[in-house]
Amino acid sequence: MPSTPQTTPASPPPSAPPSSTGERITILLVEDHDMVAEAMRLAMDRTDDLKVVGRSLSVKDALADAARLRPAVVVLDRRLPDGDGIDAITALKAAAPGTRVLVLTGEGTPAMAAHVTEAGGSGLILKAGNLRELQDGVRMVAAGEVAFSKGLLSGALDMLTGRTSEPGATLTPRERETLTLLGDGLGPAEIGQRLGVALNTARNHVQRVLEKLGARSQLEAVAMARREGLLR
Template identity: 35%
Template sequence: MIRVLLVDDQQLIRAGLRMLCDAEPDLEVVGEAGDGRDAVTLAERLSPDVVVMDLRMPGVDGISATSRILAARPATRVLVLTTFGDDEHLYPALTAGACGFLLKDAPPAELLDGIRRAAAGDSPFSQEVLRRLVRRAVTSATGQPQAVDGLTAREQDVLDLVGAGLSNTEIADRLHIGVTTVKTHITALMTKTNSPNRVRLALLAHRRAAP
C-alpha cells in the first residue's frame, strides 16, 4: 500500500485528488494539508511514501515545504502537481528535491501512474515538461556528444526510449519485456553513465543521437 499525503491550498482540488486515490486499491491517502507549513508537520507525523505537492500556496510555499520535508525525511518522494509548468517553478522544485513534476491538466491515469512511479523510485514528468528539460539542457550543453562504452544492445534500446520521454511501463510495452527488467536496465544505465536521474539519462540519449 502506497501512503499518500495531498498538499494543495484549494479544498476542492484536494477532495478530487482524494476521490481519485481512494478508488485505487494500492493507494491510501493518509492526510491532507492546505499549506506548506502543515505539509511539513504532517509529513513528519504520518510518514507518507509520496507527497503530492502544489507549489503556489500562502505562507510556506511548495518549494520550501519540499526542501524541509526532504531534509527531515530524505526517503520521502515529493511529486509536484501544479498549474505552472514554467522554468520559474520547475527548476526550483527540482533543486529542492522533488522527484517528479506533473501538470494539473494531466489525465487522471497519468497522475495515478506518476504516484506509483514516484513510490517505486522513478521520476515521473509530464511529457511537455520532460521535453523542455531536455531541449534546454541540449541547447546549453557544450562539447561533443558523450560516448559511453559497455552498453548492451538492450540498454541502448532502453536509453533511446528514455530519451523519447517514455515511462517504464511504455518502454516495457515497446520492447516486450517486464517493467522490473526495464528498471534493472535503467539502474545499470545510471551506473554506467554516472547519471543521477532520468533527466540526465534523457539528455545523454539526445547527445548520443546528435550528428
C-alpha cells in the same frame, strides 16, 4: 468534507515504496482547495494500491504532517497560502527522509521542472492533466522514478546539462516588453496601463516571464535579466 484517515507509527522508518508486499502507497496531499483535494483523495483511495493518509493546507502544516505520517509520496501543490511549494521540497525531505515529492502546478515550464529537480523533487504534473496521470505519477515516483508532464522533462534536462538555449530565448515579444517594464521598476498595474491590457493579463505576462526565466520574484527576474544581458 469526509475526514481523511491517518496513521501514526510509533517509530516510523524512512518510507520505502511498496512493491511485492501488497501494501498500498501512502500519500500526503498538500492542497488548500477543498474540491481539488477531495477529487484527488477519491481518485487515489478508489485504487487498490494508493491510499491518502493525510491532507495539509499549507507548507507549515505539510512539514509537521510529513514528519508525523512519513508517507511514501507527498503530492505538493506549487502555490500555497504561506509559500511556494517548490521552495519547501528540501525541508519536506529533511522532515521525512525517504519520502518522495511530486509537485502539482497550474502552468509548468522546463525551467520550473529543472527547479523541482534541483530541489530534490521527483516530478512535476500539470493540473490540466487527468487524474489517471496523477495516479501513474505517484506510482512512478514511489518506485524511485521521475514523473513529468509531457514536454517538461526534456527541456529540464537540457537546462540542467547546459544544453539549453540562451536565457530569455523563449520569451515572446510581449513578454520581452513586460520584462523591460519590470526593469524600469513598474508593477503589474502600471505595466497593464503601458501595454493597454487588463490587470489580470498583465499579471499573466509577468508570471510567464518569471517562469521562463526560472525566477521566483520580479526582483530576481530583473537581476537575472541584467546579468544575462537581456536588460541594460
